[in-house]
Amino acid sequence: EADIYQTPRYLVIGTGKKITLECSQTMGHDKMYWYQQDPGMELHLIHYSYGVNSTEKGDLSSESTVSRIRTEHFPLTLESARPSHTSQYLCASSEWWVPSPLHFGNGTRLTVT
């Protein structure tokens, strides 16, 4: 069973809409991450967080933003969705930095029409 939860599981939305992808974890982990996953491609880190009130951009440039107001919650927001944002977004957490294992949610599959 998952200790890290992502909602919604699937989202189809029109261009220009603002969306927030939710991610929550019950493990008390300080480190949290957002990855973008496209078919046949490697996972790309787009955001990560050290803890409350700390966020950093990842290796892949993204127009999304994140916030970390509570330890357990790490939402990702797109102010104006575009078709190029169509992808799967995976949230993860870990107790420490590498080599501490990542715990992943089931992902949100976003389609922007």
Place this chain on the structure above:
Amino acid sequence: AQSVTQLDSQVPVFEEAPVELRCNYSSSVSVYLFWYVQYPNQGLQLLLKYLSGSTLVKGINGFEAEFNKSQTSFHLRKPSVHISDTAEYFCAVSAQGAQKLVFGQGTRLTINP
């Protein structure tokens, strides 16, 4: 910087046959190596990891991997696969002391009855 190449995008095998999924990495420093598995419609979960010591690492579900420093490889093997092993497998690398993982493109393992 580290990088990972998974040499096969898809690997079809028959049930109860052995399988090897290939992973090569590049790094100028010592690394940690990981294999993650993603079952259909789920997030990733850790299969096994190499940190140091014995180059043969055993993981969950009967999988094992061997670290070969001279060939910069970390191939994943299982002597006899089951239908339930159908999934996507991701190799990942991190430099020792780094904060982030770099993932490969994934290998889709399909088991035929």
